[in-house]
Amino acid sequence: xxxxxxxxxxxxxxxxxxxxxxxxxxxxxxxxxxxxxxxxxxxxxxxxxxxxxxxxxxxxxxxxxxxxxxxxxxxxxxxxxxxxxxxxxxxxxxxxxxxxxxxxxxxxxxxxxxxxxxxxxxxxxxxxxxxxxxxxxxxxxxxxxxxxxxxxxxxxxxxxxxxxxxxxxxxxxxxxxxxxxxxxxxxxxxxxxxxxxxxxxxxxxxxxxxxxxxxxxxxxxxxxxxxxxxxxxxxxxxxxxxxxxxxxxxxxxxxxxxxxxxxxxxxxxxxxxxxxxxxxxxxxxxxxxxxxxxxxxxxxxxxxxxxxxxxxxxxxxxxxxxxxxxxxxxxxxxxxxxxxxxxxxxxxxxxxxxxxxxxxxxxxxxxxxxxxxxxxxxxxxxxxxxxxxxxxxxxxxxxxxxxxxxxxxxxxxxxxxxxxxxxxxxxxxxxxxxxxxxxxxx
Amino acid sequence: xxxxxxxxxxxxxxxxxxxxxxxxxxxxxxxxxxxxxxxxxxxxxxxxxxxxxxxxxxxxxxxxxxxxxxxxxxxxxxxxxxxxxxxxxxxxxxxxxxxxxxxxxxxxxxxxxxxxxxxxxxxxxxxxxxxxxxxxxxxxxxxxxxxxxxxxxxxxxxxxxxxxxxxxxxxxxxxxxxxxxxxxxxxxxxxxxxxxxxxxxxxxxxxxxxxxxxxxxxxxxxxxxxxxx
Numbered sequence: 134x135x136x137x138x139x140x141x142x143x144x145x146x147x148x149x150x151x152x153x154x155x156x157x158x159x160x161x162x163x164x165x166x167x168x169x170x171x172x173x174x175x176x177x178x179x180x181x182x183x184x185x186x187x188x189x190x191x192x193x194x195x196x197x198x199x200x201x202x203x204x205x206x207x208x209x210x211x212x213x214x215x216x217x218x219x220x221x222x223x224x225x226x227x228x229x230x231x232x233x234x235x236x237x238x239x240x241x242x243x244x245x246x247x248x249x250x251x252x253x254x255x256x257x258x259x260x261x262x263x264x265x266x267x268x269x270x271x272x273x274x275x276x277x278x279x280x281x282x283x284x285x286x287x288x289x290x291x292x293x294x295x296x297x298x299x300x301x302x303x304x305x306x307x308x309x310x311x312x313x314x315x316x317x318x319x320x321x322x323x324x325x326x327x328x329x330x331x332x333x334x335x336x337x338x339x340x341x342x343x344x345x346x347x348x349x350x351x352x353x354x355x356x357x358x359x360x361x362x363x364x365x366x367x368x369x370x371x372x373x374x375x376x377x378x379x380x381x382x383x384x385x386x387x388x389x390x391x392x393x394x395x396x397x398x399x400x401x402x403x404x405x406x407x408x409x410x411x412x413x414x415x416x417x418x419x420x421x422x423x424x425x426x427x428x429x430x431x432x433x434x435x436x437x438x439x440x441x442x443x444x445x446x447x448x449x450x451x452x453x454x455x456x457x458x459x460x461x462x463x464x465x466x467x468x469x470x471x472x473x474x475x476x477x478x479x480x481x482x483x484x485x486x487x488x489x490x491x492x493x494x495x496x497x498x499x500x501x502x503x504x505x506x507x508x509x510x511x512x513x514x515x516x517x518x519x520x521x522x523x524x525x526x527x528x529x530x531x532x533x534x535x536x537x538x539x540x541x542x543x544x545x546x547x548x549x550x551x552x553x554x555x556x557x558x559x560x561x562x563x564x565x566x567x568x569x570x571x572x573x574x575x
Numbered sequence: 576x577x578x579x580x581x582x583x584x585x586x587x588x589x590x591x592x593x594x595x596x597x598x599x600x601x602x603x604x605x606x607x608x609x610x611x612x613x614x615x616x617x618x619x620x621x622x623x624x625x626x627x628x629x630x631x632x633x634x635x636x637x638x639x640x641x642x643x644x645x646x647x648x649x650x651x652x653x654x655x656x657x658x659x660x661x662x663x664x665x666x667x668x669x670x671x672x673x674x675x676x677x678x679x680x681x682x683x684x685x686x687x688x689x690x691x692x693x694x695x696x697x698x699x700x701x702x703x704x705x706x707x708x709x710x711x712x713x714x715x716x717x718x719x720x721x722x723x724x725x726x727x728x729x730x731x732x733x734x735x736x737x738x739x740x741x742x743x744x745x746x747x748x749x750x751x752x753x754x755x756x757x758x759x760x761x762x763x764x765x766x767x768x769x770x771x772x773x774x775x776x777x778x779x780x781x782x783x784x785x786x787x788x789x790x791x792x793x794x795x796x797x798x799x800x801x802x803x804x
Contacts, residue, residue, distance in 0.1 A: 164796065277677040277696060280658055282619055282639040309795055321679070321698040321717050322736060326794040329734070331715060335695040336654040336673040342634070345614050349635040349654075352590045353619030 166398040167306070169231075169487030169497065171299050171390045171434065171457060176407040178390070179441045181554030182547050183563065186533045194532040201528040202538040205452050207429050208290060208359020208382040211351070215359055215382070216268055216290055218452070219248025220524045221539060222442055224516075225387075225433050225456035226272045226292065226363075228254025230307050230316045230328075231394030231487065232460075233504040234261045235512070236496045239463055241265030242509060243516025247524075252292060252454075254394075255305050255330050257319045258284040265513070270361065273350065275304065276330035278320040282353055290383075291350055292361040293343070295334075295372070298391030298408070298434040300400045301365025305330030308395060308488045313499040343379040351380075361385050366411040366434065367404075373418035377428050385454065386415045388434025392457040394497070395488030408434035408445075410557040416449030425449065439526020446527070447542035448558060462519035463512040464494045577602055581616065582609035589616065593643075596622035612652065617645055623662075637664045640681065653690075656683045659700055665774070672709070675702045678719065684773045691728065694721045697738055703773025713740055714750065722769045724779050732787050740787040741766050743779055754790045762786050 144150065155166065187193035194201060208215035224244045229237050231254060238261035244251040250268035253259075257279015263269055271288030273280065285291065296302060307316070307328040317324040337346045347360050362376035363385035376384045388408025393401065412432050419425040432445050433454035445453050460466075466474075468481040473493035477486065487497035495507035531539050534546045548563040549555035555562040556569035566572060579589050589607065596602060605626040610616055614633035617626050620643040628636065631649035641660040650668030659678040669687035676692070678700025685693075685702070691709035694702050697716045704721070710728035713721055716738035726744035733750020739762070740753075749755075766781040 277658060277698070280677065281660060281679065282621065282641065282658075285639075323794070326736075327796055329715070331696065335692070335714075336635075336657045336676040342653075345634045349615040349618050349638050352586065352615045353639055355591065355594060356587070 167308070167395055167488055168398050168401070168485040169393060169395050170401070170485040171392040172402050172405075174402055176390065176435075177409050177551065177553045177557055178407060178435055179409065179444045181409070181550045182444050182558060182560065183550060184440075184443070184447075184530050184534055184546055185548055187535045191535045193535050194537060196529060196532050199532065200537055201531050203524055203528060205429070205540070207431070207452065208361075210382045210424075210428055211356065211380065212290075212359040212382050213355070213357045214289075216250060218250060218268065220520060221446060221452035221527075222247075222436075222520055222523055223249050223270075223431065223452055223454045224251035224459050225391070225454040226252035226254045226270070226294070227456055227460075228256035228307075228394065229259045229262070230254070230256040230312075230320070230499070232496060233498055233507065234259060234315075235504055235507050235509040236460075236463060237262040238265050238509040239507070239512030239516060240459060241269070242513025243459075243462070243520065244268070246513065246517040247520035249520065250289065253288075255294075255307075256316065257281075258287065259319075261509075263287060265509075272363075274330065275332065275334045276320075276328075277335070278328075278330070285350070285358075286354055288358060290359040290361060291354070292363050292385065293346070293350075293381075294363045295343075295376075296365030296367065296387075297363065297393065298365045298387030298389050298405055299393035300396045301367040301389075301405045302332060303396055303400050303404070304332035305393070306395050306488070308490075316499060340375040340379050343375075347380045359383055361431070363387060365389075365391075366406040366408060369406070369411040369414040370418045373415040373430070374422060377419065377422055377424050381428060383429045383431060384415065384419075385431045385433065386411050387454075388432070390435030391433050392460075407557070408432055408436075409554060412445060412448040412450055413557070413559040419449075426451070439523040439528075440530060442523055443527040443530040443539065443542055444547065446539050447546050448544060448560075451540065458519070459516055460496060462516045463496055464507065464515065465492070465496050467494055470494055576604045576606055578606045578608060580608050581613055582611060586613055586615060590618060593617055593620045593622075593624075593626070596620070596624055598622065600624065610649070614652070617643070620645070620662075631668065640664060650687065651685075656681070656700075659683065663772075669706070670704075675700050678702070682769075682772055684775075686774070688725070694719070694738070697721070701769055701772075703769050703775055705773075705775055705778065707744070710747075711750070713738055716740075720765055720769060722766055722773065722775075722784070724775060732789070734793060735787075735789040737789060739765065741769075741784040742787065743783045743785075746785075746787070749787065752790045752793045753787055756786045756788045758782075758784065758786045 205221040241262045245267040252270040270290045309325045359382040361383040362381040364372040366388040389405035429451040432450040470493035492498040495503045547560040607628045610630040612633045616636045618638035621641040623642045633652040635654045637645045637656045644663045647666045653671040654673045656664040657676045659681045661681045665684040670685045670689045675683040685704045688706035689708045693708045693712040707725035717736040723742045727746045730750035732753030763781040770776040
């Protein structure tokens with residue numbers, strides 16, 4: 134043996150320990166990794182944008198003294214009864230089945246107390262959420278689990294789900310361990326089986342059919358309800374344009390940071406686009422059609438703070454939707470359950486095996502004992518608090534930009550920290566007037 | 576009899592009038608003339624009335640029907656009686672794609688042929704087809720009964736759950752996880768009842784049918800079935 138120092142062990146940047154662990158797991162189990170949540174990879178995001186604030190050319194509004202309004206109308210194009218929300222932060226669709234009944238109740242309580250809407254999911258409408266949601270959006274999904282005209286008419290709006298950001302082009306799944314008697318009954322399937330949700334609607338294909346489907350839903354609900362069309366972040370320009378053409382009142386674009394109850398990790402991490410890249414494309418489609426602000430745009434996927442809300446609105450959205458953040462506000466992934474997360478082979482803030490139904494926080498489960506840990510009244514209060522904080526944060530930024538309404542924020546209030554974000558968001562790189570792909574040079 | 580000229584008065588007026596019928600009413604007989612292939616005719620009705628459509632319809636006629644008996648004196652476009660909850664829909668002619676899709680109850684009778692994806696994702700509806708049905712019929716069908724007097728196209732009952740499929744004629748091919756099963760006494764009774772209520776008892780006898788159902792091999796994920804998914 135030489136006395137020369139040995140070359141220290143060097144890990145591959147391609148075959149990292151995490152990659153190798155997944156290869157070993159796949160080789161041992163023979164099944165792809167299934168998990169909940171959204172993408173965990175680093176992506177260009179709202180953190181790569183900054184507000185410029187007021188200066189000599191623009192003067193700010195006085196915080197706490199001068200009004201900065203936050204309300205939003207949704208569904209003003211065709212619906213007899215458009216929705217008016219106090220804040221532009223809505224709760225995204227999450228199913229009863231994926232979530233416990235008390236968790237759905239808490240979402241309704243928190244949203245209602247904060248003056249916003251919540252949304253059903255792939256499993257039908259429960260009494261808990263209808264009873265506790267002042268404004269409830271009813272999702273119309275490919276599976277049509279629990280779908281019935283009475284609930285359609287009890288809803289305040291209808292959201293036709295074409296896709297979602299976590300898995301554009303994919304259907305859903307609810308594994309057998311979460312199929313309780315009640316879930317099975319609502320979905321008209323045997324207890325304990327893995328429930329597959331179709332990736333396409335059973336009775337229409339393409340934008341021309343969608344137009345007729347929207348007509349049918351409007352006729353059944355006497356043209357009262359706003360009709361949303363939700364798409365995953367895949368081709369936001371064309372999807373938005375086609376949704377408008379089909380007659381949507383509201384378009385919902387969900388970026389790949391948006392969560393899911395359960396799907397393949399490979400789908401979550403490798404299909405779709407980040408929301409930052411989606412918003413300008415969707416806004417441009419609306420502007421090209423002369424429909425910006427006439428057909429409202431809701432965006433979702435990775436919204437966490439009032440700053441994210443303000444940035445999404447500055448890029449042209451009318452409102453945002455939150456899912457993962459709402460669950461965290463309720464108590465999901467709370468470090469107080471760390472010992473139990475460890476027992477499940479995970480840790481707080483990383484737990485994503487929602488499909489297994491063993492959530493220590495009692496939120497993403499159908500286990501009665503675990504679900505009983507969750508207090509829907511307290512959960513609702515926490516969600517309300519969080520929504521209020523987000524709104525105050527967004528207002529703080531808007532006032533600093535001299536805006537008396539969140540919707541007056543505009544791309545000119547923003548700059549980008551990275552070239553990638555500048556190109557995606559269509560706002561100049563900080564300190565320059567350069568938007569890659571649009572303006573030449575510095 | 577309330578006669579409604581759809582061409583003259585328009586779809587919105589028709590459906591508004593039908594939706595205004597709540598529960599019991601003495602305006603129980605309706606006739607729709609000049610349908611001319613319009614979409615969403617009599618969609619969302621929720622009353623025990625009889626509606627006769629004199630002509631062919633477009634998409635989603637009788638969609639989400641509850642309680643009503645709707646007769647189409649012509650052929651029906653895609654998605655007829657989709658998500659029907661209860662009541663009866665009878666089509667004298669043929670039905671296009673997705674007939675009875677996701678239907679949760681009631682009876683759909685097609686006296687002609689049904690196109691592809693008949694009974695797709697059905698959740699409790701009963702469907703009687705006097706003629707043939709197209710490919711991918713009863714894909715992911717969850718519950719309910721399908722009775723076909725003629726032949727079935729490719730991939731019948733693909734990814735089937737608990738719906739029961741009865742076919743008198745040939746089946747071009749069965750879909751993944753769909754197999755032929757024994758006709759037991761209770762199945763003969765189901766077919767007999769549906770033939771009678773489907774106005775087909777003079778055309779066929781229960782013993783002429785074969786039953787198809789789920790092999791239940793896809794109910795819980797198994798890597799060894801990966802080629803089937």
